[in-house]
Amino acid sequence: MNKILLILFFIGNILNTTIIRGQNTCPLIPYPQSSSRINETFQLSSRCVIVYTEEFESQAYLLQKELLRYTSIAVSTLPDKATLDSNIVYNVIKLKKDYKFKSEGYSLKMHTKDITITAGQPSGMINGVMSLVQLTRLSTLQNTLVPIECWEIEDSPLYAWRGFMLDEARHFWGMKKVxxxxxxxxLYKLNRFHWHLTDSQGWRIEIKKYPKLALIGGIGNYGEEYTPAQFYTQEEIKEIVTYALERNIHIIPEIDMPGHASAASKAYPEFSGGGSPKYPGYTFNPGKDSVYTYLTDILKEVDALFPSQVIHLGGDEVHYGNQDWNTNKDIQDLMKHEKMKNLKDVENYFFQRMADSLLLIHNKVAAWDEVADSQLSPEHTIVFFWRQNRPEQLQKSLDRKFNIVLCPRLPMYLDYAQDTLQVHGVDWRKFSCNSYQKVYSFSPQDIPVKYPKNCNILGIQANLWTERIETEDRLDYMLFPRIAALAENAWTKEMNKNINSFNIRLKKQFDLYKKDHIYYSDPFTPKETGEPVR
Incomplete structure (x- = not known):
């Protein structure tokens, strides 16, 4: 009997310790670098006021809007130079500046009557604001107020580039979804939105000088050739860019070239370099000077819409559809004149000229890892390493001192199945699964290369291609919750990461997904969240 009581005593202690640890674990995703629970509760109500220093006025307004959106509680804002009415008792949220915090770092200190978010730059203040917003959303509305557990947090990111790519060329999703x-x-502190706007199946951005690109090139999608044209007007692009920047997200547009150009070729066939039987009209024509003028004019308009000063030019999979280059007179003449040995030389020549065009309008060049073989300027080029089966491309990029974003297909392609129960889309038996655990645990050290000291790894990114994604439900299902795993991997230092802690915190996010009408995949009970067919 005594032995049984002793065992029960130990089990009780273990369970109690687990509960206490769980209560003392900050619920945020991504997990902050330093956090401690304060045994107090802040009451968010309409009697709260956000007091801000002059440089953080926009972030005060953002916090005000987000709190109203998610709690229906309207708080007020006030510059710090103004005076609060002494006859009213307020709970105060202060936004303060301290230069000790680098660009994206912040601190969040919470007490019963006041919250202070401190940062050195607007980007850091936005991160602090989003931590408070997430803590608020994870709390429960009680009548007209939200009691929020208090925390003291000091935080900064692991990587400067924390990216997500959405393919809208294969299927168009529209402004509301974006x-x-x-x-x-x-909310998850991801700060780079790579927007794949053109490909063989669709051109999704209005270009004023060449209107047929959107009006004709925008017709169809991956599965249906003749759906009505879908694209973003330049005014819509501006609205989305402003919306993103307000949230510390820089948008990197992708205008794919010289391959993946079939949609553009339908609109302006005079600039096409042909293709192959399987991929007709697949390329632009590197042998025509008029093509470089045409594409430079396009890039100038794109540059005017996107202040990130980085444009992604694609550069991948040109060999899929460049067979017509072997017989195209313009290209053959170019090869003779420039003494080129093969079509890869033509490809590199084209890319160098387009990179020069971007440099003249003060943009950096972003491209897929095929450009590691080029002679582009490392200082002005960002290589996106995507072919994990070609580690030599990453090694070349490292050796040449390119800036690098890591987004290897395994595990960073989110169109790949997330578990072996999935039966639609990319066949996991052929290409493996990209589970949320694999996304969470990915490390640069997983790739068999030699990293030099002070290498230019900017960060990591996940890519969601939409050839096999036709509906918003399936888009959600493939993105959530893996986007949360991506965010913690990109933000949180390795010593602070813990998959068991992440699992506990992830489950709390599911209620937020439901409230936002997100059709998410539940990895803990996968049979209960049916996979959308399309």
Missing amino acids: KQILNWMA
């Missing part, structure tokens, strides 16, 4: 994704990116 803004919803941007909201979740901001």
Whole structure:
């Protein structure tokens, strides 16, 4: 009997310790670098006021809007130079500046009557604001107020580049869906939205000088060739860019070239370099000077819409559809004149000229890892390493001192199945699964290369291609909750990461997904969240 009581005593202690640890674990995703629970509760109500220093006025307004959106509680804002009415008792949220915090770092100190968010730059203040917003959303509305557990947090990111790519060329999603994704990116402190706007199946951005690109190139999608044209007007692009920047998200547009150009070729066939039987009209024509003028004019308009000063030029998979280059007179003449040995030389020549065009309008060049073989300027080029089966491309990029974003297909392609129960889309038996655990645990050290000291790894990114994604339900299912795993991997230092802690915190996010009408995949009970067919 005594032995049984002793065993029960030990089990009780273990369970109690687990509960206490769980209560003392900050619920945020991504997990902060330093956090401690304060045994107090802040009451968010309409009697709260956000007091801000002059440089953080925009962030005060953002916090005010987000609190209203998610709690229906309208708080007021006030510059710090103004005076609060002494006859009213307020709970105060202070936004303060301290230069000790680098660009994206912040601190969050919470007490019963006041909260102070401190940062050195607007980007850091936005991160602090989003931590408070997430803590608020994880709390329960009680009548007209939200009691929020108090925390003391000091935080900064692991990587400067924390990216997500959405393919809208294969299937178009529209402004409402893009803004919803941007909201979740901001909540999870992801700060780069790589927007794949052109490909063989569709051209999704209005170009004033060449209107047929959108009007004709925008017709169809991956599965249906003749759906009505879908694209973003330049005014819509501006609205989305402003919305993203307000949330510390820089948008990197992708205008794919010289391959993946079939949609553009339908609109302006005079600039096409042909293709192959399987991929007709697949390329632009590197042998025509008029093509470089045409594409430079396009990039100038794109540059005017996107202040990030980085444009992604694609550069991948040109060999899929460049067979016509072997017989194209313009290209053959170019090869003779420039003494080129093969079509890869033509490809590199084209890319160098387009990179020069971007440099002249003060933009950096972003491209897939095929450009590691080029002679582009490392200082002005960002290589996106995607072919994990070609580690030599990463090694070349490292050796040449390119800036690098890591987004290897395994595990960073989110169109790949997330578990072996999935039966639609990319066949996991052929390409493996990209589970949320694999996304969470990915490390640069997983790739068999030699990293030099002070290498230019900017960060990591996940890519969601949409050839096999036709509906918003399936888009959600493939993105959530892996976007949360991506965010913690990109933000949280390795010593602070713990998959068991993440699992506990992730389950708390599911209620937030439901409230936002997100059709998410539940990895803990996968049979209960049916996989959308399309």
